[in-house]
Amino acid sequence: MTLTPRGLIAGAPVTAMVGSPEMDPLTEEDALREAQLNEVQFDAVNMRVGLLFDLRGAMQLRMAYTGLIVLTGVEAFTWRAERRLTKRGAWNVDASRPDNKDGVINLRLIFFPSAEMTVTARGAAFFAGDVPGLPDAPPDFAASDAEVAAGMASMDSPFEPTQATFIEPFA
Amino acid sequence: MDPVTSGKYLYPNGYVSYENGLGQTVNPFTGQTIAPSDPFWHWALEP
Numbered sequence: 002m003t004l005t006p007r008g009l010i011a012g013a014p015v016t017a018m019v020g021s022p023e024m025d026p027l028t029e030e031d032a033l034r035e036a037q038l039n040e041v042q043f044d045a046v047n048m049r050v051g052l053l054f055d056l057r058g059a060m061q062l063r064m065a066y067t068g069l070i071v072l073t074g075v076e077a078f079t080w081r082a083e084r085r086l087t088k089r090g091a092w093n094v095d096a097s098r099p100d101n102k103d104g105v106i107n108l109r110l111i112f113f114p115s116a117e118m119t120v121t122a123r124g125a126a127f128f129a130g131d132v133p134g135l136p137d138a139p140p141d142f143a144a145s146d147a148e149v150a151a152g153m154a155s156m157d158s159p160f161e162p163t164q165a166t167f168i169e170p171f172a
Numbered sequence: 173m174d175p176v177t178s179g180k181y182l183y184p185n186g187y188v189s190y191e192n193g194l195g196q197t198v199n200p201f202t203g204q205t206i207a208p209s210d211p212f213w214h215w216a217l218e219p
Contacts, residue, residue, distance in 0.1 A: 137207035
């Protein structure tokens with residue numbers, strides 16, 4: 002079965018052997034520095050949030066080009082960003098701050114240009130891996146829609162996780 | 173950018189990244205978006 006980020010957010014199991022990432026974004030500060038947020042999926046009914054990252058610029062996560070954080074039992078989710086006048090824009094992580102206490106996961110991401118995301122949840126997983134065929138350099142966002150789509154991972158891309166970390170309960 | 177003093181990859185004197193108007197890291201001479209293998213990806217500053 003081909004995994005996709007969307008499938009992992011829905012709870013699809015990872016059956017392949019996976020290792021550990023160089024840093025753990027779920028527990029270590031600034032592990033996501035310079036990762037670029039591509040997409041967010043919020044499933045209100047199942048209380049899940051998925052955050053899809055392009056890791057081709059990530060300073061501390063260099064063994065894979067695509068990253069996915071899945072949060073379960075989501076109790077709060079916020080996104081606030083400055084107004085941008087361009088058709089597209091990159092949201093690069095400037096600081097990532099996990100703060101986990103008493104069974105509650107709080108993840109705060111600060112981006113540049115100015116934006117901030119917070120998620121409060123009860124379980125989390127981080128997957129890093131590869132989308133087959135993804136080029137080494139991200140597409141120029143000034144290119145055509147087709148060129149940009151071809152050069153980026155999406156929630157429906159085939160995704161082969163090679164590293165993972167978990168904070169229970171994750172189900 | 174500010175020094176990076178924690179994590180696996182350190183930049184104790186800071187680093188330079190060039191961006192285009194859309195916030196993407198680019199090669200300053202070509203303007204092209206860059207791969208991690210590009211020397212301008214995160215250009216470490218010397219003391």
